[in-house]
Amino acid sequence: xxxxxxxxxxxxxxxxxxxxxxxxxxxxxxxxxxxxxxxxxxxxxxxxxxxxxxxxxxxxxxxxxxxxxxxxxxxxxxxxxxxxxxxxxxxxxxxxxxxxxxxxxxxxxxxxx
Amino acid sequence: xxxxxxxxxxxxxxxxxxxxxxxxxxxxxxxxxxxxxxxxxxxxxxxxxxxxxxxxxxxxxxxxxxxxxxxxxxxxxxxxxxxxxxxxxxxxxxxxxxxxxxxxxxxxxxxxxxxx
Numbered sequence: 001x002x003x004x005x006x007x008x009x010x011x012x013x014x015x016x017x018x019x020x021x022x023x024x025x026x027x028x029x030x031x032x033x034x035x036x037x038x039x040x041x042x043x044x045x046x047x048x049x050x051x052x053x054x055x056x057x058x059x060x061x062x063x064x065x066x067x068x069x070x071x072x073x074x075x076x077x078x079x080x081x082x083x084x085x086x087x088x089x090x091x092x093x094x095x096x097x098x099x100x101x102x103x104x105x106x107x108x109x110x111x112x113x
Numbered sequence: 114x115x116x117x118x119x120x121x122x123x124x125x126x127x128x129x130x131x132x133x134x135x136x137x138x139x140x141x142x143x144x145x146x147x148x149x150x151x152x153x154x155x156x157x158x159x160x161x162x163x164x165x166x167x168x169x170x171x172x173x174x175x176x177x178x179x180x181x182x183x184x185x186x187x188x189x190x191x192x193x194x195x196x197x198x199x200x201x202x203x204x205x206x207x208x209x210x211x212x213x214x215x216x217x218x219x220x221x222x223x224x225x226x227x228x229x
Contacts, residue, residue: 009153041223043117043221043222043223089156100146100158100161103155103156103157104155105154105155
């Protein structure tokens with residue numbers, strides 16, 4: 001079956017450095033992707049999304065890159081701050097109307113002082 | 114701001130008990146979802162509902178049932194709790210607009226259920 005997964009379960013970065021969190025998906029029909037951030041004790045929060053007709057999308061300090069050829073998604077966080085410490089996971093959806101999302105297991109980002 | 118609330122943050126129950134987890138959203142969303150979240154497994158869909166009194170099985174419905182009597186409220190029921198149902202339970206809602214059907218999901222804070 002299809003699955004969405006992450007390359008690394010944990011990632012530690014120095015405060016002020018850039019972070020890159022990766023995601024691999026298996027369904028070539030997926031055409032909509034979301035990154036969520038989940039802080040300790042909270043529910044997931046939407047960060048940024050991208051559709052398959054794009055290969056890059058930027059938000060505030062975050063950039064999502066999509067490589068459909070290798071079915072790879074990444075989240076880049078610029079100038080990582082302590083408040084960025086959280087679990088990040090991706091989710092994908094196919095282009096069938098009403099198709100549910102498939103979520104990856106998540107990567108825990110730790111920001112070191 | 115969309116707000117999704119869950120009735121309890123932490124819950125401890127005994128094996129065999131009937132457990133109710135309540136979820137309420139205030140944005141008039143058509144769709145509501147129940148997930149469980151376990152380390153290394155990500156979010157797994159238990160049940161979802163796209164309208165009042167409508168429900169659909171997700172990927173892991175066994176041992177669970179749901180109820181949606183009102184649009185804003187979606188309840189998850191464990192008829193007879195078991196230890197393997199110890200988990201974090203997350204509720205989410207989304208609207209249906211555009212051509213995609215299910216759009217971005219907004220999540221509640223989660224209920225951490227422990228079954229002894």
